[in-house]
Amino acid sequence: MSYLPCQTLMRLLIPTLLSTSLLCALAFNAHAQSREAATAKSNLPDIGSSAESVITPSDETLYGKAVLRQIRYSGELLDDALLTDYLQGMGERIARQGERSEQTYTFFFLKSRDINAFATLGGYVGMNAGLFLTAMREDEVAAVLAHEISHVTQRHVLRAYERRSKDTLPIMLATLGAILVAQSAGGRSSGEATEAAVASGMALLQQRAIDYTRDNEYEADRVGIQTLAKAGYDPIAMADFFARMSRAMRSTIGGDEGPEFLRTHPVTTTRISEAKDRAEKVRVIGFVPPPPPLASLNPLLPTHLLDTRTRPGPVDRQWFAWAQARMRVLSASSPTVALDELRQRRQANPDGFGAADRYGLALAQIQVGEFSLALQELARLQGQDSPWWVDLAVAEAQYLGGHRALGRASFEQLSQTKPNNRAVALTFANVLIRTGEQAEGLRAQAVLRPLLLTQGDDPDLQTSFARASELAGDPVRAAEAHAEAALLAGGAEDALNQLNALKQRDDLDYYQRARIDARIVEITPWVLELRERGRKASERPQYSNATLRNPGTQTGWKVEASTGSH
Numbered sequence: 070m071s072y073l074p075c076q077t078l079m080r081l082l083i084p085t086l087l088s089t090s091l092l093c094a095l096a097f098n099a100h101a102q103s104r105e106a107a108t109a110k111s112n113l114p115d116i117g118s119s120a121e122s123v124i125t126p127s128d129e130t131l132y133g134k135a136v137l138r139q140i141r142y143s144g145e146l147l148d149d150a151l152l153t154d155y156l157q158g159m160g161e162r163i164a165r166q167g168e169r170s171e172q173t174y175t176f177f178f179l180k181s182r183d184i185n186a187f188a189t190l191g192g193y194v195g196m197n198a199g200l201f202l203t204a205m206r207e208d209e210v211a212a213v214l215a216h217e218i219s220h221v222t223q224r225h226v227l228r229a230y231e232r233r234s235k236d237t238l239p240i241m242l243a244t245l246g247a248i249l250v251a252q253s254a255g256g257r258s259s260g261e262a263t264e265a266a267v268a269s270g271m272a273l274l275q276q277r278a279i280d281y282t283r284d285n286e287y288e289a290d291r292v293g294i295q296t297l298a299k300a301g302y303d304p305i306a307m308a309d310f311f312a313r314m315s316r317a318m319r320s321t322i323g324g325d326e327g328p329e330f331l332r333t334h335p336v337t338t339t340r341i342s343e344a345k346d347r348a349e350k351v352r353v354i355g356f357v358p359p360p361p362p363l364a365s366l367n368p369l370l371p372t373h374l375l376d377t378r379t380r381p382g383p384v385d386r387q388w389f390a391w392a393q394a395r396m397r398v399l400s401a402s403s404p405t406v407a408l409d410e411l412r413q414r415r416q417a418n419p420d421g422f423g424a425a426d427r428y429g430l431a432l433a434q435i436q437v438g439e440f441s442l443a444l445q446e447l448a449r450l451q452g453q454d455s456p457w458w459v460d461l462a463v464a465e466a467q468y469l470g471g472h473r474a475l476g477r478a479s480f481e482q483l484s485q486t487k488p489n490n491r492a493v494a495l496t497f498a499n500v501l502i503r504t505g506e507q508a509e510g511l512r513a514q515a516v517l518r519p520l521l522l523t524q525g526d527d528p529d530l531q532t533s534f535a536r537a538s539e540l541a542g543d544p545v546r547a548a549e550a551h552a553e554a555a556l557l558a559g560g561a562e563d564a565l566n567q568l569n570a571l572k573q574r575d576d577l578d579y580y581q582r583a584r585i586d587a588r589i590v591e592i593t594p595w596v597l598e599l600r601e602r603g604r605k606a607s608e609r610p611q612y613s614n615a616t617l618r619n620p621g622t623q624t625g626w627k628v629e630a631s632t633g634s635h
Contacts, residue, residue, distance in 0.1 A: 133191025137177065138559035140195070141528070147178040147198060148529055149399055150492035151458060155392050159207075160194060162384075163215050166299035168222040168292070176214070180400050184314070188217040198400035205313075207389035208297075208306035215293035215300070216307065223288055290344050298351045301384045308345035391456055394429030404436035424450055431462055440470030457487065461496060468500045476500070484516070494520055495533055502536050510540025528557035545571065545581050549588070561596050565589065 160176035174192040182199040194217045204210045298304040401407035411430045415422040434443035443466045450459045468476025480497040498513040517534045535550035548571045556564035
Protein backbone atom coordinates (compact mmCIF):
# COMPACT_ATOMS: atom_id res chain seq x y z
CA MET A 70 0.00 0.00 0.00
CA SER A 71 1.25 3.47 -0.81
CA TYR A 72 -1.37 5.72 0.69
CA LEU A 73 -0.86 6.47 4.36
CA PRO A 74 -2.76 3.95 6.51
CA CYS A 75 -4.94 5.13 9.37
CA GLN A 76 -2.79 3.41 11.99
CA THR A 77 0.34 5.18 10.78
CA LEU A 78 -1.43 8.51 10.73
CA MET A 79 -2.80 8.05 14.23
CA ARG A 80 0.72 7.63 15.53
CA LEU A 81 2.04 10.47 13.37
CA LEU A 82 -0.65 12.99 14.22
CA ILE A 83 -1.84 11.71 17.57
CA PRO A 84 -1.97 15.17 19.20
CA THR A 85 -5.26 15.95 17.47
CA LEU A 86 -8.29 13.88 16.62
CA LEU A 87 -8.75 16.36 13.83
CA SER A 88 -5.54 15.33 12.07
CA THR A 89 -6.20 11.63 12.52
CA SER A 90 -9.71 11.77 11.19
CA LEU A 91 -8.89 13.88 8.18
CA LEU A 92 -5.92 11.84 7.08
CA CYS A 93 -7.57 8.50 7.83
CA ALA A 94 -10.31 9.58 5.48
CA LEU A 95 -7.67 10.31 2.89
CA ALA A 96 -6.29 6.83 3.34
CA PHE A 97 -9.73 5.23 2.91
CA ASN A 98 -9.92 2.24 0.55
CA ALA A 99 -12.26 -0.64 -0.16
CA HIS A 100 -10.67 -3.58 1.62
CA ALA A 101 -13.97 -5.43 1.61
CA GLN A 102 -13.72 -5.62 -2.16
CA SER A 103 -10.04 -6.57 -2.39
CA ARG A 104 -10.85 -10.31 -2.44
CA GLU A 105 -13.36 -9.73 -5.21
CA ALA A 106 -10.83 -7.64 -7.11
CA ALA A 107 -8.20 -10.37 -6.78
CA THR A 108 -10.50 -13.02 -8.21
CA ALA A 109 -11.51 -10.73 -11.04
CA LYS A 110 -7.91 -9.87 -11.90
CA SER A 111 -7.39 -8.99 -15.51
CA ASN A 112 -4.19 -8.47 -17.44
CA LEU A 113 -5.86 -6.04 -19.82
CA PRO A 114 -4.50 -2.51 -19.65
CA ASP A 115 -6.55 0.14 -17.93
CA ILE A 116 -8.07 2.22 -20.72
CA GLY A 117 -9.66 4.70 -18.36
CA SER A 118 -12.43 4.89 -15.85
CA SER A 119 -14.96 7.36 -14.57
CA ALA A 120 -12.98 7.84 -11.37
CA GLU A 121 -11.78 11.25 -12.44
CA SER A 122 -15.38 12.42 -12.68
CA VAL A 123 -15.88 11.73 -8.96
CA ILE A 124 -13.38 14.36 -7.84
CA THR A 125 -12.01 17.37 -9.65
CA PRO A 126 -8.28 18.04 -10.05
CA SER A 127 -8.66 21.15 -7.89
CA ASP A 128 -10.17 19.07 -5.08
CA GLU A 129 -7.34 16.56 -5.42
CA THR A 130 -4.87 19.40 -4.96
CA LEU A 131 -6.90 20.68 -2.02
CA TYR A 132 -6.64 17.32 -0.31
CA GLY A 133 -2.92 17.02 -0.95
CA LYS A 134 -2.29 20.47 0.46
CA ALA A 135 -4.41 19.61 3.49
CA VAL A 136 -2.27 16.54 4.17
CA LEU A 137 0.95 18.53 3.95
CA ARG A 138 -0.42 21.33 6.12
CA GLN A 139 -1.60 18.89 8.78
CA ILE A 140 1.80 17.18 8.82
CA ARG A 141 3.45 20.58 9.11
CA TYR A 142 1.06 21.48 11.94
CA SER A 143 1.98 18.26 13.76
CA GLY A 144 5.67 19.20 13.69
CA GLU A 145 6.59 16.04 11.78
CA LEU A 146 7.57 17.76 8.53
CA LEU A 147 11.33 17.91 7.96
CA ASP A 148 11.31 21.29 6.29
CA ASP A 149 14.93 21.74 5.26
CA ALA A 150 15.52 23.62 2.02
CA LEU A 151 18.58 21.61 0.93
CA LEU A 152 17.04 18.19 1.54
CA THR A 153 13.65 19.17 0.14
CA ASP A 154 15.21 20.53 -3.05
CA TYR A 155 17.31 17.36 -3.36
CA LEU A 156 14.25 15.11 -3.07
CA GLN A 157 12.14 17.31 -5.32
CA GLY A 158 14.78 17.24 -8.03
CA MET A 159 15.03 13.46 -7.90
CA GLY A 160 11.26 13.04 -7.89
CA GLU A 161 10.70 15.39 -10.80
CA ARG A 162 13.37 13.64 -12.85
CA ILE A 163 11.52 10.34 -12.39
CA ALA A 164 8.03 11.82 -12.83
CA ARG A 165 8.98 13.40 -16.17
CA GLN A 166 9.64 9.93 -17.56
CA GLY A 167 6.37 8.47 -16.29
CA GLU A 168 2.82 8.52 -17.50
CA ARG A 169 0.71 11.64 -16.99
CA SER A 170 3.76 13.82 -17.25
CA GLU A 171 1.51 16.88 -16.92
CA GLN A 172 0.84 15.97 -13.27
CA THR A 173 2.58 18.24 -10.78
CA TYR A 174 4.24 16.66 -7.75
CA THR A 175 5.29 17.83 -4.32
CA PHE A 176 7.87 15.67 -2.58
CA PHE A 177 8.72 16.08 1.10
CA PHE A 178 10.49 14.40 4.00
CA LEU A 179 9.12 13.51 7.43
CA LYS A 180 11.28 13.39 10.56
CA SER A 181 10.16 9.89 11.53
CA ARG A 182 12.90 7.27 11.68
CA ASP A 183 10.33 4.59 10.77
CA ILE A 184 10.91 3.09 7.33
CA ASN A 185 8.00 4.17 5.18
CA ALA A 186 6.85 6.27 2.23
CA PHE A 187 3.44 7.24 0.91
CA ALA A 188 1.55 9.21 -1.69
CA THR A 189 -1.81 10.92 -1.60
CA LEU A 190 -4.16 12.84 -3.84
CA GLY A 191 -2.80 15.71 -5.87
CA GLY A 192 0.64 14.22 -6.43
CA TYR A 193 1.90 14.73 -2.86
CA VAL A 194 4.57 12.14 -2.04
CA GLY A 195 6.17 11.85 1.40
CA MET A 196 9.18 9.84 2.55
CA ASN A 197 10.23 9.14 6.11
CA ALA A 198 13.76 9.97 7.18
CA GLY A 199 14.13 6.35 8.29
CA LEU A 200 13.66 5.01 4.79
CA PHE A 201 16.13 7.50 3.34
CA LEU A 202 18.74 6.58 5.95
CA THR A 203 18.18 2.85 5.39
CA ALA A 204 18.81 3.02 1.64
CA MET A 205 22.25 1.77 0.58
CA ARG A 206 22.36 3.85 -2.59
CA GLU A 207 20.43 6.62 -4.29
CA ASP A 208 18.88 4.23 -6.80
CA GLU A 209 16.94 2.56 -3.98
CA VAL A 210 15.46 5.90 -2.91
CA ALA A 211 14.60 6.57 -6.55
CA ALA A 212 12.95 3.13 -6.77
CA VAL A 213 10.63 3.93 -3.86
CA LEU A 214 9.74 7.28 -5.43
CA ALA A 215 9.04 5.58 -8.77
CA HIS A 216 6.72 3.11 -7.04
CA GLU A 217 4.80 5.89 -5.28
CA ILE A 218 4.63 8.02 -8.43
CA SER A 219 3.15 5.02 -10.24
CA HIS A 220 0.35 4.80 -7.69
CA VAL A 221 -0.47 8.41 -8.60
CA THR A 222 -0.22 7.99 -12.36
CA GLN A 223 -2.34 4.80 -12.33
CA ARG A 224 -5.03 6.59 -10.30
CA HIS A 225 -5.19 3.78 -7.77
CA VAL A 226 -6.77 5.81 -5.01
CA LEU A 227 -9.49 7.21 -7.24
CA ARG A 228 -10.26 3.78 -8.64
CA ALA A 229 -10.60 2.44 -5.11
CA TYR A 230 -12.91 5.25 -4.09
CA GLU A 231 -15.00 4.78 -7.19
CA ARG A 232 -15.42 1.08 -6.55
CA ARG A 233 -16.58 1.76 -3.04
CA SER A 234 -19.08 4.52 -3.45
CA LYS A 235 -19.90 7.39 -5.75
CA ASP A 236 -20.70 9.70 -2.85
CA THR A 237 -17.69 8.90 -0.65
CA LEU A 238 -15.53 11.71 -1.97
CA PRO A 239 -18.19 14.44 -1.79
CA ILE A 240 -18.74 13.52 1.87
CA MET A 241 -14.99 13.67 2.50
CA LEU A 242 -14.70 17.04 0.78
CA ALA A 243 -17.51 18.46 2.90
CA THR A 244 -15.81 17.08 6.01
CA LEU A 245 -12.50 18.64 4.97
CA GLY A 246 -14.14 22.04 4.66
CA ALA A 247 -15.72 21.74 8.08
CA ILE A 248 -12.45 20.73 9.69
CA LEU A 249 -10.48 23.57 8.13
CA VAL A 250 -13.09 26.10 9.18
CA ALA A 251 -13.23 24.67 12.71
CA GLN A 252 -9.44 24.72 12.98
CA SER A 253 -9.31 28.44 12.27
CA ALA A 254 -12.18 29.33 14.60
CA GLY A 255 -10.17 29.13 17.83
CA GLY A 256 -11.40 28.89 21.39
CA ARG A 257 -13.89 26.44 22.86
CA SER A 258 -16.13 26.66 19.81
CA SER A 259 -13.24 25.36 17.72
CA GLY A 260 -13.13 22.09 19.67
CA GLU A 261 -16.89 21.62 19.44
CA ALA A 262 -16.95 22.44 15.75
CA THR A 263 -14.06 20.09 15.09
CA GLU A 264 -15.82 17.26 16.92
CA ALA A 265 -18.93 17.86 14.83
CA ALA A 266 -16.90 17.91 11.64
CA VAL A 267 -15.07 14.73 12.53
CA ALA A 268 -18.30 12.98 13.52
CA SER A 269 -19.91 13.89 10.22
CA GLY A 270 -17.15 12.05 8.39
CA MET A 271 -17.04 8.97 10.62
CA ALA A 272 -19.21 6.99 8.23
CA LEU A 273 -16.08 6.66 6.14
CA LEU A 274 -14.05 5.36 9.05
CA GLN A 275 -16.56 2.61 9.84
CA GLN A 276 -15.30 0.58 6.93
CA ARG A 277 -12.47 -1.87 7.31
CA ALA A 278 -9.01 -0.35 7.43
CA ILE A 279 -7.34 -1.29 4.23
CA ASP A 280 -4.45 -2.13 2.06
CA TYR A 281 -4.33 -1.69 -1.64
CA THR A 282 -5.18 -4.74 -3.64
CA ARG A 283 -2.23 -6.84 -4.64
CA ASP A 284 -2.99 -5.92 -8.25
CA ASN A 285 -2.28 -2.27 -7.51
CA GLU A 286 1.02 -3.08 -5.84
CA TYR A 287 2.18 -5.26 -8.72
CA GLU A 288 1.09 -2.63 -11.22
CA ALA A 289 3.01 0.05 -9.32
CA ASP A 290 6.07 -2.24 -9.36
CA ARG A 291 5.79 -2.88 -13.10
CA VAL A 292 5.22 0.75 -14.11
CA GLY A 293 7.68 2.04 -11.53
CA ILE A 294 10.52 -0.19 -12.75
CA GLN A 295 10.06 1.03 -16.31
CA THR A 296 9.92 4.66 -15.21
CA LEU A 297 12.98 4.16 -13.01
CA ALA A 298 15.03 2.86 -15.91
CA LYS A 299 13.88 5.65 -18.22
CA ALA A 300 15.02 8.19 -15.65
CA GLY A 301 18.55 6.73 -15.67
CA TYR A 302 18.47 4.71 -12.44
CA ASP A 303 19.25 1.04 -11.94
CA PRO A 304 15.92 -0.86 -12.23
CA ILE A 305 17.21 -3.72 -10.05
CA ALA A 306 17.26 -1.28 -7.09
CA MET A 307 13.56 -1.83 -6.42
CA ALA A 308 13.99 -5.59 -5.97
CA ASP A 309 17.13 -5.01 -3.88
CA PHE A 310 15.28 -2.70 -1.50
CA PHE A 311 12.31 -5.09 -1.22
CA ALA A 312 14.66 -7.97 -0.46
CA ARG A 313 16.43 -6.08 2.31
CA MET A 314 13.10 -5.09 3.86
CA SER A 315 11.96 -8.72 3.68
CA ARG A 316 15.11 -9.87 5.49
CA ALA A 317 14.50 -7.25 8.15
CA MET A 318 10.96 -8.57 8.56
CA ARG A 319 12.11 -12.16 9.01
CA SER A 320 14.71 -11.09 11.57
CA THR A 321 12.01 -9.50 13.73
CA ILE A 322 9.44 -12.31 13.66
CA GLY A 323 8.59 -13.18 17.26
CA GLY A 324 10.12 -9.95 18.49
CA ASP A 325 9.72 -6.29 17.65
CA GLU A 326 7.64 -5.19 14.72
CA GLY A 327 9.31 -5.17 11.35
CA PRO A 328 9.76 -2.08 9.18
CA GLU A 329 6.62 0.01 8.83
CA PHE A 330 7.20 -0.05 5.09
CA LEU A 331 6.19 -3.71 5.07
CA ARG A 332 2.92 -3.05 6.82
CA THR A 333 1.89 -0.63 4.09
CA HIS A 334 3.69 -2.35 1.21
CA PRO A 335 3.48 -6.13 1.88
CA VAL A 336 6.47 -7.86 0.27
CA THR A 337 6.74 -11.56 -0.51
CA THR A 338 9.41 -13.64 -2.18
CA THR A 339 7.18 -13.93 -5.24
CA ARG A 340 6.88 -10.18 -5.51
CA ILE A 341 10.61 -9.73 -5.08
CA SER A 342 11.32 -12.35 -7.75
CA GLU A 343 8.91 -10.74 -10.19
CA ALA A 344 10.40 -7.31 -9.59
CA LYS A 345 13.89 -8.68 -10.17
CA ASP A 346 12.78 -10.49 -13.30
CA ARG A 347 11.20 -7.33 -14.73
CA ALA A 348 14.30 -5.31 -13.89
CA GLU A 349 16.59 -7.83 -15.61
CA LYS A 350 14.44 -7.71 -18.74
CA VAL A 351 14.56 -3.93 -18.70
CA ARG A 352 18.34 -4.11 -18.42
CA VAL A 353 18.56 -6.48 -21.36
CA ILE A 354 16.10 -4.72 -23.61
CA GLY A 355 17.10 -1.26 -22.53
CA PHE A 356 15.12 1.91 -22.94
CA VAL A 357 15.41 4.57 -25.59
CA PRO A 358 13.74 7.66 -24.18
CA PRO A 359 11.52 9.46 -26.69
CA PRO A 360 13.20 12.12 -28.82
CA PRO A 361 12.65 15.80 -28.14
CA PRO A 362 9.10 16.83 -29.09
CA LEU A 363 8.46 18.07 -32.59
CA ALA A 364 6.13 20.91 -33.41
CA SER A 365 2.65 19.57 -34.12
CA LEU A 366 1.31 19.87 -37.65
CA ASN A 367 -2.18 20.16 -36.16
CA PRO A 368 -2.61 23.49 -34.33
CA LEU A 369 -5.79 22.16 -32.69
CA LEU A 370 -4.01 19.23 -31.02
CA PRO A 371 -3.94 19.83 -27.23
CA THR A 372 -0.45 20.22 -25.84
CA HIS A 373 -1.01 17.49 -23.24
CA LEU A 374 -1.27 14.96 -26.08
CA LEU A 375 2.26 15.77 -27.19
CA ASP A 376 5.08 13.75 -25.64
CA THR A 377 7.27 16.42 -24.10
CA ARG A 378 9.69 14.05 -22.39
CA THR A 379 13.34 14.42 -23.28
CA ARG A 380 16.34 12.20 -22.72
CA PRO A 381 17.56 12.79 -19.16
CA GLY A 382 21.20 13.50 -18.52
CA PRO A 383 23.37 11.20 -16.40
CA VAL A 384 22.44 10.86 -12.74
CA ASP A 385 24.75 12.80 -10.40
CA ARG A 386 24.98 10.50 -7.38
CA GLN A 387 27.61 12.46 -5.44
CA TRP A 388 24.94 14.22 -3.36
CA PHE A 389 23.43 11.09 -1.83
CA ALA A 390 26.02 10.53 0.92
CA TRP A 391 25.96 14.22 1.87
CA ALA A 392 22.17 14.27 1.94
CA GLN A 393 22.14 11.19 4.18
CA ALA A 394 24.61 12.84 6.55
CA ARG A 395 22.47 15.97 6.75
CA MET A 396 19.35 13.85 7.25
CA ARG A 397 20.99 11.94 10.09
CA VAL A 398 21.48 15.22 11.96
CA LEU A 399 18.17 16.93 11.22
CA SER A 400 15.98 13.88 11.90
CA ALA A 401 17.52 13.16 15.32
CA SER A 402 15.38 13.87 18.37
CA SER A 403 17.76 16.66 19.40
CA PRO A 404 21.09 18.19 18.28
CA THR A 405 22.81 16.56 21.27
CA VAL A 406 21.49 13.14 20.27
CA ALA A 407 22.67 13.70 16.70
CA LEU A 408 26.13 14.67 17.94
CA ASP A 409 26.33 11.56 20.13
CA GLU A 410 25.23 9.32 17.25
CA LEU A 411 27.91 10.66 14.94
CA ARG A 412 30.67 10.45 17.53
CA GLN A 413 29.70 6.84 18.19
CA ARG A 414 29.81 6.12 14.45
CA ARG A 415 33.30 7.58 14.21
CA GLN A 416 34.47 5.64 17.23
CA ALA A 417 33.02 2.38 15.95
CA ASN A 418 34.53 2.72 12.47
CA PRO A 419 37.20 5.45 12.21
CA ASP A 420 38.34 4.34 8.75
CA GLY A 421 34.79 4.35 7.39
CA PHE A 422 33.98 7.80 8.74
CA GLY A 423 34.20 9.65 5.46
CA ALA A 424 33.90 13.24 4.28
CA ALA A 425 30.10 13.24 4.31
CA ASP A 426 30.12 11.94 7.89
CA ARG A 427 32.45 14.76 8.95
CA TYR A 428 30.08 17.21 7.32
CA GLY A 429 27.23 15.77 9.40
CA LEU A 430 29.35 16.01 12.54
CA ALA A 431 30.06 19.66 11.81
CA LEU A 432 26.35 20.37 11.32
CA ALA A 433 25.59 18.83 14.70
CA GLN A 434 28.37 20.88 16.30
CA ILE A 435 26.89 24.07 14.81
CA GLN A 436 23.51 23.19 16.27
CA VAL A 437 24.90 22.73 19.78
CA GLY A 438 27.05 25.89 19.56
CA GLU A 439 30.48 24.27 19.10
CA PHE A 440 31.35 26.63 16.25
CA SER A 441 35.14 26.41 16.50
CA LEU A 442 35.09 22.61 16.37
CA ALA A 443 32.68 22.74 13.44
CA LEU A 444 34.99 25.06 11.51
CA GLN A 445 37.89 22.70 12.13
CA GLU A 446 35.93 19.79 10.65
CA LEU A 447 34.73 21.84 7.70
CA ALA A 448 38.21 23.19 6.97
CA ARG A 449 39.34 19.62 6.27
CA LEU A 450 36.56 19.27 3.69
CA GLN A 451 36.95 22.50 1.74
CA GLY A 452 38.93 22.13 -1.44
CA GLN A 453 38.45 18.32 -1.51
CA ASP A 454 35.80 18.24 -4.24
CA SER A 455 33.11 18.71 -1.62
CA PRO A 456 29.71 20.19 -2.56
CA TRP A 457 28.80 23.80 -1.93
CA TRP A 458 26.76 22.67 1.07
CA VAL A 459 30.07 22.71 2.96
CA ASP A 460 30.62 26.37 2.07
CA LEU A 461 27.14 27.19 3.36
CA ALA A 462 27.89 25.45 6.67
CA VAL A 463 31.20 27.34 6.91
CA ALA A 464 29.45 30.69 6.42
CA GLU A 465 26.90 29.83 9.11
CA ALA A 466 29.56 28.69 11.60
CA GLN A 467 31.68 31.78 10.94
CA TYR A 468 28.85 34.24 11.48
CA LEU A 469 27.34 32.54 14.53
CA GLY A 470 30.79 31.89 15.97
CA GLY A 471 31.52 35.61 16.29
CA HIS A 472 33.36 36.16 12.98
CA ARG A 473 30.58 38.28 11.51
CA ALA A 474 32.55 40.06 8.83
CA LEU A 475 34.06 36.81 7.59
CA GLY A 476 30.71 35.02 7.70
CA ARG A 477 28.94 37.84 5.91
CA ALA A 478 31.58 37.80 3.16
CA SER A 479 31.16 34.05 2.77
CA PHE A 480 27.37 34.42 2.55
CA GLU A 481 27.65 37.26 0.04
CA GLN A 482 29.92 35.16 -2.15
CA LEU A 483 27.49 32.25 -2.03
CA SER A 484 24.61 34.59 -2.86
CA GLN A 485 26.48 35.68 -5.98
CA THR A 486 27.32 32.16 -7.14
CA LYS A 487 23.85 30.82 -6.16
CA PRO A 488 21.50 33.74 -6.86
CA ASN A 489 17.98 33.36 -5.47
CA ASN A 490 18.83 30.00 -3.96
CA ARG A 491 16.26 29.28 -1.23
CA ALA A 492 18.66 27.43 1.09
CA VAL A 493 21.33 30.12 0.89
CA ALA A 494 18.88 32.98 1.34
CA LEU A 495 17.02 31.40 4.27
CA THR A 496 20.21 30.42 6.09
CA PHE A 497 21.74 33.87 5.58
CA ALA A 498 18.56 35.66 6.65
CA ASN A 499 18.05 33.51 9.73
CA VAL A 500 21.55 34.10 11.09
CA LEU A 501 21.07 37.84 10.50
CA ILE A 502 17.77 37.77 12.37
CA ARG A 503 19.35 36.01 15.35
CA THR A 504 21.41 39.11 16.10
CA GLY A 505 18.31 41.12 17.01
CA GLU A 506 19.75 44.21 15.34
CA GLN A 507 17.69 46.48 13.09
CA ALA A 508 20.43 46.86 10.50
CA GLU A 509 20.70 43.10 10.15
CA GLY A 510 16.92 42.88 9.88
CA LEU A 511 17.02 45.29 6.94
CA ARG A 512 19.70 43.18 5.29
CA ALA A 513 17.64 40.02 5.90
CA GLN A 514 14.67 41.69 4.20
CA ALA A 515 16.82 42.49 1.18
CA VAL A 516 18.08 38.90 1.00
CA LEU A 517 14.60 37.36 1.12
CA ARG A 518 12.60 39.86 -0.93
CA PRO A 519 13.62 38.57 -4.40
CA LEU A 520 12.48 35.05 -3.47
CA LEU A 521 8.99 36.26 -2.60
CA LEU A 522 8.36 36.87 -6.30
CA THR A 523 9.01 33.28 -7.33
CA GLN A 524 8.70 31.20 -4.14
CA GLY A 525 6.09 33.10 -2.16
CA ASP A 526 4.17 29.89 -1.46
CA ASP A 527 6.86 28.76 0.99
CA PRO A 528 5.58 29.27 4.57
CA ASP A 529 9.13 29.19 5.99
CA LEU A 530 10.12 31.97 3.64
CA GLN A 531 7.10 34.05 4.66
CA THR A 532 7.75 33.48 8.36
CA SER A 533 11.41 34.47 8.04
CA PHE A 534 10.46 37.57 6.07
CA ALA A 535 7.92 38.48 8.75
CA ARG A 536 10.58 38.19 11.48
CA ALA A 537 13.06 40.19 9.42
CA SER A 538 10.45 42.91 8.83
CA GLU A 539 9.67 43.12 12.54
CA LEU A 540 13.37 43.53 13.29
CA ALA A 541 13.72 46.11 10.53
CA GLY A 542 10.90 48.24 11.98
CA ASP A 543 8.41 47.47 9.18
CA PRO A 544 5.30 46.23 11.05
CA VAL A 545 2.98 46.40 8.04
CA ARG A 546 5.14 44.11 5.91
CA ALA A 547 5.61 41.86 8.93
CA ALA A 548 1.85 41.54 9.43
CA GLU A 549 1.27 40.82 5.75
CA ALA A 550 3.90 38.09 5.77
CA HIS A 551 2.48 36.54 8.96
CA ALA A 552 -0.93 36.41 7.27
CA GLU A 553 0.56 34.71 4.22
CA ALA A 554 2.30 32.16 6.44
CA ALA A 555 -1.01 31.46 8.21
CA LEU A 556 -2.74 30.98 4.87
CA LEU A 557 -0.06 28.57 3.66
CA ALA A 558 -0.31 26.64 6.93
CA GLY A 559 -4.00 26.00 6.36
CA GLY A 560 -5.48 28.93 8.29
CA ALA A 561 -7.36 30.77 5.55
CA GLU A 562 -9.82 32.38 7.96
CA ASP A 563 -7.02 33.29 10.36
CA ALA A 564 -5.15 34.97 7.50
CA LEU A 565 -8.27 36.91 6.51
CA ASN A 566 -8.81 38.06 10.08
CA GLN A 567 -5.20 39.24 10.33
CA LEU A 568 -5.50 41.23 7.12
CA ASN A 569 -8.79 42.81 8.18
CA ALA A 570 -7.21 43.82 11.49
CA LEU A 571 -4.18 45.22 9.66
CA LYS A 572 -6.48 47.26 7.43
CA GLN A 573 -7.74 49.17 10.49
CA ARG A 574 -4.36 50.81 11.08
CA ASP A 575 -4.53 54.56 10.54
CA ASP A 576 -0.90 54.88 9.40
CA LEU A 577 -1.26 52.93 6.15
CA ASP A 578 -0.37 54.75 2.96
CA TYR A 579 -2.36 54.42 -0.24
CA TYR A 580 -0.25 51.64 -1.71
CA GLN A 581 -0.20 49.57 1.46
CA ARG A 582 -3.98 49.79 1.84
CA ALA A 583 -4.53 48.89 -1.83
CA ARG A 584 -2.22 45.88 -1.53
CA ILE A 585 -4.02 44.63 1.59
CA ASP A 586 -7.46 45.18 0.02
CA ALA A 587 -6.42 43.20 -3.05
CA ARG A 588 -5.25 40.28 -0.92
CA ILE A 589 -8.49 40.31 1.09
CA VAL A 590 -10.46 40.12 -2.15
CA GLU A 591 -8.38 37.10 -3.22
CA ILE A 592 -8.71 35.19 0.06
CA THR A 593 -12.39 35.88 0.82
CA PRO A 594 -13.87 33.48 -1.80
CA TRP A 595 -11.65 30.68 -0.47
CA VAL A 596 -12.86 31.30 3.10
CA LEU A 597 -16.47 31.41 1.96
CA GLU A 598 -16.05 28.11 0.14
CA LEU A 599 -14.61 26.47 3.26
CA ARG A 600 -17.48 27.81 5.33
CA GLU A 601 -19.97 26.37 2.84
CA ARG A 602 -18.28 22.99 2.97
CA GLY A 603 -18.36 23.17 6.73
CA ARG A 604 -22.08 23.93 6.66
CA LYS A 605 -22.74 20.94 4.42
CA ALA A 606 -20.63 18.71 6.66
CA SER A 607 -22.59 19.79 9.74
CA GLU A 608 -25.77 18.55 8.06
CA ARG A 609 -24.40 14.99 7.86
CA PRO A 610 -25.55 12.35 10.36
CA GLN A 611 -23.76 12.60 13.73
CA TYR A 612 -22.14 9.74 15.64
CA SER A 613 -21.65 9.19 19.34
CA ASN A 614 -18.35 9.60 21.16
CA ALA A 615 -18.30 5.85 21.73
CA THR A 616 -18.45 5.34 17.99
CA LEU A 617 -15.62 7.83 17.50
CA ARG A 618 -13.44 5.94 19.96
CA ASN A 619 -14.23 2.46 18.68
CA PRO A 620 -15.11 2.15 14.98
CA GLY A 621 -16.11 -1.47 15.29
CA THR A 622 -15.18 -2.94 11.96
CA GLN A 623 -11.81 -1.23 11.72
CA THR A 624 -8.86 -3.59 11.45
CA GLY A 625 -5.16 -3.10 11.76
CA TRP A 626 -2.15 -3.76 9.54
CA LYS A 627 0.36 -6.50 9.96
CA VAL A 628 3.47 -7.78 8.24
CA GLU A 629 2.72 -10.88 6.24
CA ALA A 630 5.54 -13.42 6.41
CA SER A 631 4.13 -15.59 3.66
CA THR A 632 6.58 -16.76 1.04
CA GLY A 633 3.86 -17.31 -1.51
CA SER A 634 2.05 -14.95 -3.80
CA HIS A 635 0.53 -11.92 -2.14
